[in-house]
Amino acid sequence: MLLFKLAFRNIFRQRRRSLLTAMSLTGGYVLCVFSFSMSEGSYSNAISFFIQDHTGHIQIHKDDYLRKPKIHKSIEAPEDISAILDASEQIESHTLRIFAPSLAYSETDNSPAQVIGIDLDRERTTTTLAAKISEGSYINSEIDGEGYYSAMIGAGIANNLNIGLGDELILISQGADGSIANDIYIVGAIVGDRRSSDRSTVFLPLAAAQEFLSMNDEVHEVSILLKDDGRARAEAEILQDLLPDLAVDPWQEVEATFYQSMQTDKQGNVIFMGIIVFIVFVGVMNTVLMSVLERTREFGVLKAIGTRPAKLALMITLETTMLASISVLLGLVLAIPLVLWFTYAGFALPEPMDVGGILMSHITGELSLYVFAAPLFLILGFAILISIPAGIRAAFNSPTEAMRSN
């Protein structure tokens, strides 16, 4: 109590100096919070973008299909899995897919294409595919009068093949049984534009794709959307136990490259912030040392009359820590509205920014405990760290030396 009183009054002794120190700490804290909020926010946006675009929170495959996709690594009896997933409380929806590389032809041109067979109804509730249609409308799985299925094609393919809505599209690929697969489809919709990630994709009704590739009712992938973003790993583990013969992976595994580069980038951000805080603290350290040196005689007297060395060191540490705490508290008051605005309004970028391979045109922050707490611990930690040498100096300084100075 006494130490607190002494430390507190000492802070107000050199008002201007303490104010300047507090201002640089407050500024450093707000800057840190803002930067953490931006980094967390842009990654959250990127994550929710690809989760909703196609990845989902969890995916199920046969064996190592995720790393080495081969047409024969397929999931048999997907309807059993669907029954399990539909029954789960945690799962919002899921969809079934098959994939095959193929060649697409029109009457005049050809182009490589990625064929994806999708469960049309389930895909619609699981991903944003329907919203990405730029021409035509979401297809159904019916065969037209001439016996053709509809297809939705990426804008890149439409451009390469010079075809549009209602035109015929010929696909050639290799079936699961090794046979040559080829068939004609009618373009029912065009997806995205020529820059979209699915510009070279051809979406077929699941049944059409299964027929085309001679896959019976098998699928390659089950993609699952959860109700709660944070439960991907936990739910994946639960499902893995239920489906021991299949590989269940959370998005962190599915998008491993992205996830790892995000982790590295976040660590880099923490280090970068650490350096900024360190630079702020070089100034603060100087001030702390100066204020201790100035009071050498005073500390000598305090020691002479019986203040224990450890108590003296504690007092000096307390002084800096208290000043830092006050500054951070003030910073918190300033940072909360800033982050609120940043999270709910944000600002548009003049040029789109690439976040882990996804282009972002709008930047928003993230409002979370981490965003406020991490810089807080960073600054308080540094405050304690830099006051230790000053404290030790005062603690070990002999009172006779101190009394002879000045």
Add this chain to the structure above:
Amino acid sequence: MSAVISTTDVCRFFGDDEETLVKAVDNVSIEIERGEFTALVGPSGSGKTTLLHLIGGLDNPTSGSVKLSGTNIAAMSGTALSDFRRDHIGFIFQAYNLIPVFSAEENIEYIMLLQGVDAVERKRRVSEILAQVGLEGLGDRRPNKLSGGQQQRVAIARAMVSRPEIILADEPTANLDSKNGIALLDLMKELNESHNMTFIFSTHDEKIMKRASRLIHMQDGKIEFDEKK
């Protein structure tokens, strides 16, 4: 009467080699009885401050022993020595004695807080001692709102309030004019007599020396002569 302080062949040398060696205190053996009012006198550099620091446990002797009420403090260090000073020795320095951010009362209270004296007792002792040093009503002033003489009175009050066996004062009047210096010394003498408290102080001032009951003259770190009145 038993000796409160006894030093035996105590030495304090500074510097390592022959040429720079300074024998600040050189083979000093003294005994000081309870209730004595002793002045340490001698020219500048004769070793008065160094000897006071050795007696007060602020500095460790190069050789010899310093006993306070039978405890050899030359062997103590760190926290133990710190606590010993807190409980057994009161200090008054030439200047800058007080904690500038504490009021007179808080300065006096500080040492009792270190000792763990309870709040009621602290309050009682603070007002009692403020009256004794003639500072009633000035307890809530900070040092910069007190005159030099008043500040030294607070320092005396702080030194006494912990009820130490001895009070060491290194040129307590040096920063005061002669009128205030004499008044301060009269106060010390009064407290010495009323409380039977042992005082040792150093001084250059002839008028101040006269008030001491014992004069220890130092020269080149040695005791030149020791006169009791």
